[in-house]
Amino acid sequence: MKLSTRSALFASLFVPAALAAFDQNRGGAVLKAPADSSFTSVTGTFTVPGLTGTGKLSVWVAIGDTLAQDVVLKGGVTYADGLTSFVAWYPDGQADITAEVPIAAGDSVAVTVSVSAEDKSTGTVVVENATRGRRSTRTLPVPARAGDPAALTALAADWFVQAYQAAGELVNVPSFGTLTFTKASATLANGTVVGAAGAGTFEIQGTSGQIYSQTTVAADTITIKQQ
Ligand SMILES: *[C@@H]1O[C@H](CO)[C@@H](O)[C@H](O)[C@H]1NC(C)=O
Ligand SMILES: *[C@@H]1O[C@H](CO)[C@@H](O)[C@H](O)[C@H]1NC(C)=O
Numbered sequence: 080m081k082l083s084t085r086s087a088l089f090a091s092l093f094v095p096a097a098l099a100a101f102d103q104n105r106g107g108a109v110l111k112a113p114a115d116s117s118f119t120s121v122t123g124t125f126t127v128p129g130l131t132g133t134g135k136l137s138v139w140v141a142i143g144d145t146l147a148q149d150v151v152l153k154g155g156v157t158y159a160d161g162l163t164s165f166v167a168w169y170p171d172g173q174a175d176i177t178a179e180v181p182i183a184a185g186d187s188v189a190v191t192v193s194v195s196a197e198d199k200s201t202g203t204v205v206v207e208n209a210t211r212g213r214r215s216t217r218t219l220p221v222p223a224r225a226g227d228p229a230a231l232t233a234l235a236a237d238w239f240v241q242a243y244q245a246a247g248e249l250v251n252v253p254s255f256g257t258l259t260f261t262k263a264s265a266t267l268a269n270g271t272v273v274g275a276a277g278a279g280t281f282e283i284q285g286t287s288g289q290i291y292s293q294t295t296v297a298a299d300t301i302t303i304k305q306q
Pocket of ligand 1: 180181182183210211213
């Protein structure tokens with residue numbers, strides 16, 4: 080398993096054994112909650128890229144329980160021979176919400192995921208096609224496999240582009256050009272809203288080390304440039 084220097088550094092600083100549930104096919108940013116705090120919501124807005132061909136790509140915003148990212152409340156858009164929208168609390172499966180929020184290339188999509196610091200048994204995902212004012216709000220139960228909801232910590236805020244690969248094959252990244260999350264922010268348990276500054280970056284990688292993305296993070300903007 081090869082990691083870029085930046086990812087390897089981030090991984091060794093924050094997520095020593097984290098990569099089991101965390102494949103290498105993601106580009107984007109992960110903000111860690113300050114010590115003694117946690118996130119209650121994470122939001123970001125992006126423009127759906129015009130995608131073609133046989134590859135698969137998803138764009139999503141999430142709250143990860145820990146930096147191991149093995150319990151992840153998320154919502155976003157998937158391209159796989161057409162565009163769909165989804166919500167999920169991983170490791171539970173995704174719910175397709177395309178009937179509520181149809182997606183077309185060029186649409187502006189806003190995703191907000193939130194949890195309560197008091198009642199941790201459910202999370203809420205709002206996906207909105209801001210271009211036409213279509214919106215879905217779904218409340219999801221904590222996945223059974225996550226164990227005791229009270230033990231969840233909501234320590235990671237995620238903004239990702241995810242690519243996929245078939246077993247034994249090279250990662251197949253549809254051409255997305257540059258994907259920019261704007262209005263990226265996260266709310267801490269005490270109500271303070273923070274931007275993405277200070278987030279660690281991840282890049283889409285092939286198993287033999289090819290790097291397919293270049294991520295930069297600014298105050299409220301995360302830019303993932305294909306390369
Ligand atoms: C979102 O809005 C755009 C622009 O109006 C539209 O083309 C697309 O089909 C959208 N999906 C929805 C919500 O209908
Ligand atoms: C909220 O929590 C953060 C992180 O612990 C801290 O930096 C900030 O000062 C707190 N804000 C308030 C209003 O207490």
